[in-house]
Amino acid sequence: MNLPSLGPLQSTKQTLQAQPSEEPHEIGPSCDNSPRLSPADINDLPKVPIHSVYHLTKLSALRSPDDADASHMNQQLVIDDFISKGQLSLEDAKRLFNLYMDHLDHFMYGIGGRHKTLEGLRRSSRILAACIFTVAALHDPQSNLIYGVCSKEFRRLVASSMFQRQIDRDYLRALSIGAYWLSDISWILSGHAIRRASEFNISSLYRRVVSEDDSDALDYIRIWYILYISDQHLSTLFGRSPVIRDDLTVQGWEEFIECPATNEEDNRLASQVSLLNILHSIRELFGPDNGEPISKVYVMQISGFSRQLDQWLARWSAAIIQHHERIGGFPRKGALLHYHYAKLILYSHVFRGLQDSSIPAHFLDAAASAVAAATNTVNVLIYDPEIQPALVGLPSYMHSMTGYACMFLAKLATVHGDQLIEKALVVDLTSRLAALYRSTPVGRFHLMNLMADGLDKVIVALQNSLAANDRPEPSSMDASTHLFPPAAASDDIFSDIDPNFVMDYNVTMGASHLMFLGGGSSVFDTADLSPTFF
Structure with missing residues (x-):
């Protein structure tokens, strides 16, 4: 029919790309065209400076959300989450949900388990559901x-x-749960949750809780308290200043537990707030570790804080269910x-800035108390039958x-020999703890499994030190000679371990350079004083 040949096939995408590009469109912040004004907005002085900026610019991002708790708006008519998309099976989701609700949530004072059914949880908050599944899968x-x-x-x-403007309590609940158990992202989640909760x-x-016994307000205060607890825990672990400062809510925990609507879980929650108030005062007194020994004048303050901790234990041992x-x-x-953790934090300050193995005579009692607190910590875990079932559920701070x-x-x-504690006892305690961690049924990526590998390295280093003490002293030692001899040839799995790594670990709590005993590098570099993660 003498028709011309067909041209090349063009897809819609190609056609769009072939079109001439339009001038770039500048996108700026959104503004309210017809903002709702009340008589107070016009007649009264602005309560905070940002209100003035909003009235001048009408920037919607500066306007407070109409309803900060938008939980009633978030109910999904059709559930659309990673379960409905087939990424997580419904059977696995049910198992994880039940594990969290029946066991894990009670370690966080029942704050996370507001939804009693899996469907209710999925309809209410995708982020809370994902967080609960993550924490449960970890355990x-x-x-x-x-x-x-x-x-x-x-x-x-x-x-x-x-950058979502409206959040609800379930959003804060999710961040709180993550900060409590997910040690690798806890600092990020805690800081973000505190800012949004404000x-x-x-x-x-x-004030509504203590004066009106408002149940909704009570739920918010519980979330705020768990955020305060996580913030103080992380401040200890990372050696950084806490985000939440003392306020009416934190200092008013006694009035909180006197409210008729509070329960036994709230009693436990308040006990932690009161303890962390003491620890916060301890950190404020000693300040950050500047590498200098603390003064003898601190003997009296240490004694005073020790009495406060004793009184705390006496009160709450009787009050807690x-x-x-x-x-x-x-x-x-x-x-x-x-x-025991609090005592260890308090007394370990006396080791600050010590340049050799000598401990000042006025701090010997405190040093012995620090050793007792650390030993008692491990003893409770390995010997108390009521603690061992709870290992699956302890927050990352406790591990x-x-x-x-x-x-x-x-x-x-290592440093003081048998002056403060015998190496053989440390080897025994550490070996028992590592065995306990390995026998506890948790997920592969749980902190206990990761710490067990690091504890094995500590054991090997100490055992090598004990063996070295039984050998005759060499006539001379090169400056580069290891403190401990290399591991025996039969210890193949530890053949790559530098036995000096215990010596590189900073034990002072002044800046709290804690590490999580991960199974990665065996050498802890003292030049990098940030916590070592798994």
Whole structure:
């Protein structure tokens, strides 16, 4: 038919790309065209400076959300999450949900378990559901393959919500749960959650709790308290200033537990707030570690804080419920562990700035008390039958402080010989703890599994030191000679370990350079005083 040949096939995408590009469109901040004004907005002085800026610019980002708690707006008619998309099976989701609700949530004072059904949780908050699944998978030995799926989804939702203007309590709940258990991202989650929680004007909500017994306000205060607890824990672990400063809500925990609507979980929650108030005062007194020894005048202050901690334990041992229906006798034994942690933090300040193995005579009692606190910490875990079932559920802070206690004892035994504690006892305690961690059924990426590998390295280094002490002294030692001899040839799995790594660990709590005893590098560089993560 003498028709011309067909031209090349062009897709829609190619057609769009072939079109001439338009002039770039400048995108600026959105403004309110017809902002709602009340008589107070016009007649009264602005309450805060940002209100003035809003009225001048009408920038919508500066306007307070109409309803800060938008939980009623977030109910999904059709559930659209990573379960419905097939990334996580419904069967796995049910198992993880039940593990969290029946066991884990009670270690966080019941704050995270507001939704009693899986469907209710999924309809209410995708980010809370993803966080609960992630934390449960971390503790579940059957969920090693799905932990990464849950963690990736949770991180994605956190990242995508960073600039979201409206948040609700479930959003804060999710960040709180993550900060409590997910040690690798806890600092980021805690700081972000505290900033977003401040939008709810917590002080006014606290007044509603103590004066009106408002149940909604009570829920906010519980979340604020758990954020305060996580903030103080992280301040200890990282040696950084806390984000939350003393305020009416934190100092008013006694009025909080006197409210008729509070329960036994709130009692436990208040006990932690009161303890962390003491620890905050200790940190404020000693300040950051500047490498200088502390003065003799601190003997009296240390004694005074020790009495406060003794009084705290006496009060709350009697006040906390003796047997919890879900986690047994842990509440009281957990208080005992926190007491030992606090004593270790307090007394370990006397090791600041010591340039040799000599401890000033006026600090010998405090040094011995620090050793006792660290030893008691490990003893409670390995010998108390009520604590061992609770290992699956302890927050990352408690595992981290236990790891610090082990490293503290190992360093003292290395530097001071048997003056403060025998090396053989440290080896025995550390070996038993490592065995306990390995026998505890948790996920592969749980802190206990990762710490067990690091504890093995501590054991090998100390055993080599003991063996070296049994050998005759060499006539001379080169400056580069290791403090400990290399591991025996039969110890193949430890053949790459530098046995001096215990010596490189800074045990002073002044800047709290804690490490998580991960199974990575075996050498801890003293030039890098930031915490070493797994």
